[in-house]
Every structure is written in C-alpha cells, then in structure tokens.
Amino acid sequence: MKKVFKIVGIGLGIIVLLMAIALISISASDIPSYEVEKIDYKVTSSPEAIARGEKLAVMLCASCHLNHQTNKLTGQKMMDAPPEFGEIYSQNITQDKTYGIGDWTDGELVYLLRTGIKRDGKYSPPYMAKLPGMADEDINAVISFLRSDHPMVKADPTPDVPPKPSLLTKILCRVAFKPLPMPTEAIPLPNADDSVELGKYLAHNLDCFSCHSADFKTNDFLNPELSEGYFGGGNKPLDLQGRVMLTSNLTPDKETGIGNWTREDFIKALKYGQIKGGKALTYPMLPYSQLTDDEAGAIFEYLQTIPPIKNKVERSIY
Template sequence: MDLKTGTILAALTLLAPGCKIQYKTEKINYNPSRANVREGKRLTMLVCGSCHYNFETKDFTGKKLEDSPKFLGKIYAANITQHPGQGAGQYTPGELVYLLRTGISRSGRLMPYMHRPNMAEEDLDAIIAYLKSDDHAVRPSDRNPGKTKYSPIGRLGLSFTKPGKYQDARIQKPGSDPILLGKYLVDNLACFHCHSKNFTSLDVQEPERSKGFMGGGNKLRNAAGKKIQTPNLTPHATGIANWTEGEFRRAVTAGISKDNSVISYPMPLFPELTEAETSAIFAYLKTIPPIETK
C-alpha cells in the first residue's frame, strides 16, 4: 500500500464513526386492504427473494450476500420470518410500509436496499398480507443468518445515501400499457440497482436518472469471489439490441443466455414472472437510451 492510499484509508477510518446511518422513525397507521396472499408470495419472491430467501432452508431467513464488494464489509440479508426476535415478527403493517417507502427500519437503521418508494399500494398490501400469513416460508424461525458489519469505507458510503421521505400517497399500478408496466418492474425488482453504473449513484426516486442507467458496469462478485461487471441491458449492440424477446425471457426466468451459456450468481432467476411481465420489461428496455460499453 502506498502512502497516499494509506492516508486516505486512515482518514476514512477516522470519519466513519461519525457517519449517520441511524434515523428517527415515524409512527404511521396503515391498514392494508384485503389482499391475495398467493399473489403476495409471488411478489415477495420477486421483490425480496433474491436477498432474503434461503434456498437451503426454503424460507425467508436470509443469507450472506456474497456478491457485495469486500471493501464494504460483511453484509447479510436479514431474517424476515415472523419470529419476534430474529425475524420481522414485531413489525406492524405501518412499520413495513414505512421501511419500504423510506428505507428506514423500525429501529431507525438505514436500509437503502429495501427502499421501494414507487411501489403500488396493491403490491404493498399483497406483500404485507403474505408476510403475516401462515405460509411455511414465513413462519417464525430463530435462524440468524449473520450480523452485518460494515467496514469504515462501507459505513461512510452508506452515510451518503439519504433516506426517503414518507408520503401517504395512493400509488396505482400501471394498467395495460406494457412499457409503463416494464418501467414499473425494472424499478421495483431493483434491476437498475445492479445494472446501472454503481450503487452510489442510484436515484431510487427516479431510476432513469441513475448514472449509466441499465448500461451495466457495476462491480460485483460471483460465487467464487471473482470480481465481475454487470452486463449492459440497453438497446445497443453491446447490450441487448440483437436479443429476441424469447431469448430475454429465457435469460431472466431460466438463467440461460443468448449463447446458451448459464447465467451465474449473483444474477437471480425470476421464474415467478409471467410472460406478459417479461414482455413488458423487454419492451421497456428497448425504449431507453442505448449505452455503448466495452
């Protein structure tokens, strides 16, 4: 390590303890409408499953996020079963909505990766109904997936991420327009989180304003710990300009790429997506500005 790098790291280590990642919470009353629990499970798998669903235990007890850059520290997705201590059993519907709308947990901890400010009320209600249901995957489990420990750099980076402001607004889900539905799904499935330039320049309120929106290049790690960059999903020749809708659907639901290679971790599979939804995502991606990548 050279002197300059060492000096920067030392400065970050001194600054990190004072970085704010804890906020005051706001108590809100939220009465979810009667929702379809089955649809809630599908949505929970789509929105939360890639991080919180543990395929070994077949429940939402969380796991270590192996794809996160090591310099951020050790990051674990939490247990969100109904266990009152290890899980999310003590969360009220209002606290769950507040977390998804602002990225702030019931304890005041900032969790920006949970932030879904543009999710429709009907989808929120369905997810809450499922999390409060008797389905085996959300029944109380005391399994502790691990405790997140941010590095000084990780804590500093997180402190630059500002929480959202709670707005008591009835957000409607897009109707029959496939492009609007595709835009909604790219937002709420957090596709743009990984497929834009980097996590630090995301705009969760207006995803299309994120740096390098859907152009890829974000640095992650695969299952072997090797550094990788996310691919370009814009309609450029270096992206998906030459893909067919069928090839795209197979990639996101079955994990098989255009060249028949297997798409590996950390790309999650979304078998729960309907054909209409994958068509909508593909149609929307074809409308965004193309970005040329290496």
C-alpha cells in the same frame, strides 16, 4: 518564510488531527439514526394479495433473506456483499417474535421498505432493498405475504447475526447514503394493458436498473432513469465467491446492447437464463421464472424504447 511554513504546518497538523478525531468518533459510533414517523397502516390481506406478494418476495427478498438450511427467510451471511462494506448478514424476517418481525407493526414495515429506516430509527445501508416507487397495492401484497401462513415465513427462532458494517459504510451513511422520503401521494399500479408502462414499472421495481446501469454508487432510486449509464451495463456486482460479474447492456443499441434481440430471445434469457448460442446466465442474474411471458415481454418492449448506449461489456463467466 520559515515562519509561514511553520504556520501552514501547524494548520495542516490541526486539520489532520480533527480528521482523525472525526474518523475515530464515526467508527466508535454507529450507522446514523433518524426520527421514525409513526405510520398508521394496516395491511389488507386476501388470497390474491398473498399470492402476488409471494411472487414479488421470491424475486425481491429471497435472494438475500432465504436461508437454505431452514428453507425460510431466516437470513444468512451475504457472500456477495463487497468486503469493503464489512461483514453483512441479512436478518430473520419470519414471524418469530424475538428474532423475526412477528412484533413489528405493518406501519413499521412499510416505513422501512419505503425509506430504509428501521423501527429503532437506524438507517439500513444500501445492502438492504428499498422500494420507493412500488405501487401501494404491491407493497400491501409483500406485507400480506410476510404475515401469511406460507412455510417460508413461519415463525422460526434462528437468531439474527448483526451485520458488522465497516468504517467506510458508516462514513458513507453519513455523507452519501440517505434515507428516502416517505411517499406523500398514493402510488397506483401501472396500466397492465400498456406493455411499455408495465415493463417500465417492472424494470424499475424489480431492481433491474440498479444492477444493469453503470454503478451502484450513481444509481438514482427515486428517478431510476437519471441513473448514470441507465441500463447500459458494466456495473460490478459480485458472485458468491466475491468475483466481479459485469452486467449486460440492455439498451437497444444494435452492436453492444440487445437491439437485435427478439422478444422471445429476451423472455428465454430472463425467465430461464438461456442465451442463444451462449452459456447459461449465472449468479447474480437469477432466473425470473415467476414472471409471466406477458410481464417478461413487457420489460423487453420498454427496454426497446430507452436511449441506446454504446458500451461493449464482455461477460465475466468463470
């Protein structure tokens, strides 16, 4: 009998030892690298594309990359990144050739934005945005803006601070978070005359679903509707002091969601943060004032068509 215990004990010891070796080697190594597919892509710039790209980048990139000292996209420490992910800094994405993206090719930029793989092959963890479902024309617009003479992207030699991802982040990047596939077919813009279709496109590509579903860990970026608790709220992004800010239920449930809201109530909340009879919305729910009323209204119309989820979320305002 004793012998059996001894053998089991040695077995367990070996397993623990192997796990320790695995952990040490993961922490000593880094975020995993992948082969970079060379993408033959050249941005087609126009004043319209730049304007559209500015609008998208202000809503999608500036919240992380805009530095309030330089007033440019020179990057900053991300105070709202969960501390267990490590110490995270967004990077300089101005046109500076040393610290910014001045010497990245258009193809390298598309590849990163679509798949999450940087030009050196390193995978960019979930704290950097990915745009797997954005229409080709909108991706073109974002890159046109990054290449434009807009003051926000003008070359600025502010050095990058490299992120210090934690062991947990490195492990998750090996087992859970994986690069997204590069789209193999063209992705068209939604039909703007169909407000439900337009609203769905915006609700997915402006990342509303990723904050407003159950949990970042169970979001499905390729098929947003398959995310757990799709738009049912209760996810836990942080504010700039690191406090949990529960997200609202945006499904059409009449008691716990926005089933009793009017289109006007929604547009006011989304564009200006104003809530009927309540305190203004706070960080990280930033006002989407760049959206037209038609676009904001389209998101409302789409949200009214999705399955209601009963989930009461109390606001966490401090």
